[in-house]
Every structure is written in structure tokens, then in C-alpha cells.
Amino acid sequence: MRFSKSLVPGVVLLCGSGLVMAEEHMVRPQASDDAVPEFSAVDTDKDGLISSSEAVAVPAVVEQFSDADRNGDGELTKDEYAVIERGGEDKPSEGRI
Numbered sequence: 001m002r003f004s005k006s007l008v009p010g011v012v013l014l015c016g017s018g019l020v021m022a023e024e025h026m027v028r029p030q031a032s033d034d035a036v037p038e039f040s041a042v043d044t045d046k047d048g049l050i051s052s053s054e055a056v057a058v059p060a061v062v063e064q065f066s067d068a069d070r071n072g073d074g075e076l077t078k079d080e081y082a083v084i085e086r087g088g089e090d091k092p093s094e095g096r097i
């Protein structure tokens with residue numbers, strides 16, 4: 001009986017350390033391909049516009065590029081890009097219930 005009582009703390013310690021080690025090696029979720037970065041991160045040439053060639057690096061922007069490009073000039077202004085950042089809503093959500 002004395003042997004089993006001294007064994008219990010050791011087993012508990014072993015199990016606990018195994019859980020800590022398992023958590024350290026867990027795969028953490030990465031940023032989704034649907035994530036939309038800030039305008040400045042996509043505007044790589046820093047000209048204040050996002051061209052279609054800059055947009056190809058971000059799948060979510062590519063998907064919505066033509067809809068967001070309201071004037072059809074092939075580039076997105078900060079205002080046009082804001083539509084994509086809001087998830088495709090053409091108007092700000094202020095005042096909506």
C-alpha cells in the first residue's frame with residue numbers, strides 16, 4: 001500500500017508535463033486567406049492606389065476588386081478599398097440597426 005501512495009504524485013506529475021508538452025506542439029491557426037490587410041500593406045509601391053497587380057497577393061481583395069473599383073479605372077483608392085475592408089458593404093454601417 002505504501003508503494004501505490006508514493007506512485008500517485010509521480011503519475012500526476014508525468015501526466016501534467018505531457019499535457020504541457022503537447023500544448024507546445026499544437027498547430028496554431030494561421031491567418032485566413034479571407035483576411036483583408038490594411039490599405040498600406042497592399043499598396044506596395046506607396047502611390048496611394050492599389051493596382052490589380054498589387055491586389056493579386058491578397059485573394060480576398062482579388063475576389064472583390066472589380067466590385068470595389070467604382071470608377072472602373074483598374075485601381076482602388078482608400079475609399080474604394082474601405083468597401084472591401086467592411087466586407088463588401090458599399091456604405092458604412094453607422095446608423096443601421
